[in-house]
Amino acid sequence: MFRKRISSVVMLFLSFVMLASVVKAETPDDYKGRHAKYIFFFIGDGMALPQISSAEIYLGSVAHKDKSIVKLDFTQFPSRGIATTYDASSFITDSASAGTAMATGNKTLSGVIGMDVTRTIKFPTIAEIAKSKGMKIGIVSSVSLDHATPAAFYAHQPSRKNYYEIALELCHSGFDYFGGGGFLAPEGVHKDKENILKVAKENGYTLISSREDFMNLKPGGKVLAVNPVLQDESAMHYDIDREKSDISLADFTAKGIELLDNSNGFFMMVEGGKIDWACHANDAASSIKDVLALNKSVDVAMKFAQEHPDDTLIVVTGDHECGGMTIGFAGTKYQTFFEKLNHQKISYVKFDDMIKKLKADDSNLKMEGVMPLITEYFGLTTDKQQPDMLLTDYEYGLLQNAFNQTILDKNQRMKDDASYIAYGGYEPLTVTITHIINRKAGIGWTSYSHTGVPVPVYATGAGRNVFDGYYDNTDIYKKMKSVIGL
Ligand SMILES: [Zn+2]
Structure with missing residues (x-):
């Protein structure tokens, strides 16, 4: 009887502990440990489990006679979560509102960048807050740098299609490093505005457009590096089409580390933007190769993290699924x-x-x-x-x-x-x-558009535990912010 009571007290205590640990893990901003100084945020646009699993099955199918997968590096991260992706317009988000959710912690309408649902209030982004605290900031994307996902980290626009206005915000962001694709409307829609590269230069950016100049870049000063060859819509090549003169997504990531590394730390967002585009077009092989390219970029960050294990956080996720791939x-x-x-x-x-x-x-x-x-x-x-x-x-x-x-x-x-x-x-x-x-x-495939399934989140390094669990995409911002200590 007594033993039974003890055991039920113990059980009750244990369940409180368990409950507390669940609540703790799922509370977005309760991180109390050592703050991370170097933050890598990788976003596979349109990358949910089907895109990730198909890359692993592809590798397994090519490498093995038996039926076993080859895991990507980031799927082996010790912390994993699931994030919802719906926005204020629909259960099926677009990249603008999904980017806004992860960069600012707020839901908004499809098509809106860094602003509220009335399109009047601007939300500060995690990159802007980190910048104001003295960290260096890098934004890398395989699609154009004024595209919705990268824009969500530095711009505030009622429409993602305001490409020139978005690019102007890039020039005035003060961020330290932009790398990847080019610009969709470098002189405005009517081609009557000052060329955006000129504006960037006037704002102190060193412009890079060749692989050789890129590889020779040394730290110091702000950099805007555009891949020498642009394929569709001012984006980098699909990785399946990559040529020798191209700068790869992994190259852009490695150079970012070199340029941003400093005693105040840095925040770098790297987007594999064409996973989404390949899936819109229902092209699985191109999607898989771009997931593998993103994985290689994560590898570069992992090597850096090995040298700074207590100070580095790496988060990898997608903004939504695309194509209804299965x-x-x-x-x-x-x-x-x-x-x-x-x-x-x-x-x-x-x-x-x-x-x-x-x-x-x-x-x-x-x-x-x-x-x-x-x-x-x-x-x-x-x-x-x-x-x-x-x-x-x-x-x-x-x-x-x-x-x-x-x-x-x-x-x-x-x-x-x-x-x-x-x-x-x-x-x-x-x-x-x-x-x-x-x-x-x-x-x-079921669609040429995005779909509404949740996305996996993978995390490793300082503060990784807060990314365990099932939460909203806006919580990713809150979790990162608490781990950085902003
Ligand atoms: Zn997207």
């Missing part, structure tokens, strides 16, 4: 064949450009004329000797229908619901090719 497709049932993605050599964008050129050169282009290119760059074939990538009659029919749309001028193409569901406004032939190769691999 592992499993009706046609492949319980199996996957991700090794087939290895046949894809270039991104959908690069193939679009090839088709555009072919169309311009040959007004009488036929399906037979593009088939060799489809085989060369995606492996899909009509050759029965290669059963692995052999197009079924059904798949060939899909390609032929898509080709018939692709050879038309855009304004002559079908615009009904069925066409949207089939092609999503993308180049019909290319998106059909990626759909077919993805389905052969066992990957399904």
Whole structure:
């Protein structure tokens, strides 16, 4: 009886302790430990579990005969959480409101950068607060630097499309390092404004636009570094298309450490922005390669953290899922064949450009004329000797229908619901090719837009424990702020 009472007291005590630890872990701003001095915040745009898991299954499929994954470095971080992604407009967020949530701790409307739902109140961002406390700040993105995610850390605009105004805020931010893509409207929408690079220079930024100059950069002064080659919409190449003259996302991260390292510490946000773009276009191979590029950038931060284990926090997350990507497709049932993605050599964008050129050169282009290119760059074939990538009659029919749309001028193409569901406004032939190769691999898509599933959060280093649990995306800001001690 007595023992029973003791044990129930102990149980009660234990459950209080457990409850307290749960509350403690999930309270966003209660971090009491040693504050982190060096903060890396990696955002895979459009990167939720399907994007991360497909990269791990791809690596496993290529490396092993048995069915085992190869884990990415950041999925092995000791702390893991799940974050909701909805915004004030919808359960399916856009990148502007998601970026605002993580950078400022506030929900806002889709399309709004760093402002409230009335579009009148500006929220201070974690990067601005860190800057005001004497830390150095770096913002890196594989898409244009005025795009929604990077902008959410330095800009306050009622619309994410105010590219020139956003870029002006970049120039006046006082942040120490910007690296990645270029600008979408460097002279304003009407091309009547002072060139943004000139404004940046007037505000003390050293402008870098070659790989050699970039690699030779030494600390001191503010830097704005734009990748020498820009692909679509002033973004860096998809990693699958990366060339020797390119600066990789990992290079941008490494240089950031070199430039920002100082006794007051730094905050660096690194965005893998084209994971999202590849998923909008339902191009799994390009998405996977960009997730791997982000993982390599995290590696660079991990090496730095090994030298400063008690002072460094690394957080990796996504802002939302994109494309409704999943592992499993009706046609492949319980199996996957991700090794087939290895046949894809270039991104959908690069193939679009090839088709555009072919169309311009040959007004009488036929399906037979593009088939060799489809085989060369995606492996899909009509050759029965290669059963692995052999197009079924059904798949060939899909390609032929898509080709018939692709050879038309855009304004002559079908615009009904069925066409949207089939092609999503993308180049019909290319998106059909990626759909077919993805389905052969066992990957399904439900959308050409974002979806509303939560995202995983991975953390390591000082204060990592506060990132365990299930919380809102606005809490990520609060957690980082408490670990930095702002
Ligand atoms: Zn996004």
